[in-house]
Amino acid sequence: MDNSITISGPTANNLAVNGNAKITVFHIGSGETVTISGLSITNGYTTGFGGGIHNDHASLTLNNCTVTANNGSGFQGGGIYNDAENSSGALLEINNSSVTDNSGGKAFITMHSAAALRR
Numbered sequence: 001m002d003n004s005i006t007i008s009g010p011t012a013n014n015l016a017v018n019g020n021a022k023i024t025v026f027h028i029g030s031g032e033t034v035t036i037s038g039l040s041i042t043n044g045y046t047t048g049f050g051g052g053i054h055n056d057h058a059s060l061t062l063n064n065c066t067v068t069a070n071n072g073s074g075f076q077g078g079g080i081y082n083d084a085e086n087s088s089g090a091l092l093e094i095n096n097s098s099v100t101d102n103s104g105g106k107a108f109i110t111m112h113s114a115a116a117l118r119r
Contacts, residue, residue, distance in 0.1 A: 009038035012066040019044030030057040037063040048083030072104035
C-alpha cells in the first residue's frame with residue numbers, strides 16, 4: 001500500500017484476504033498510516049520479509065483480525081514483519097486480534113520499532 005488507508009471487513013470469520021502461497025498479503029509502504037479491521041490475513045508467502053504483512057517503516061493498526069497460515073521462507077516473520085531498521089521507526093498496534101499458526105521464523109518480528117499488543 002502506497003497510501004494511508006483504512007480497510008474494514010465484516011469480521012475475520014467472514015472475510016479472508018488470501019495470498020495463495022505466492023505473495024505477501026499486505027506490504028505497507030514507508031511513511032503510511034494503515035488500519036485494518038475485521039479481516040483474516042492468510043496463506044501469504046515470501047522469501048523476503050513478512051508472509052502475511054510487511055509493515056515497512058509505517059504505522060499499522062490491526063483490529064479484530066486473524067493473521068494465520070502465512071510463511072516466510074527464512075527467519076523473517078511468517079505472520080508479520082514490523083520493520084524500522086535504519087529509519088525513524090515503525091509502529092505496530094494489535095488489538096483484539098490473533099497471530100497464529102504462521103511459519104518460517106517467528107509469528108511476528110519487530111526490528112528497531114514499537115509494538116503494542118492489546119486484548
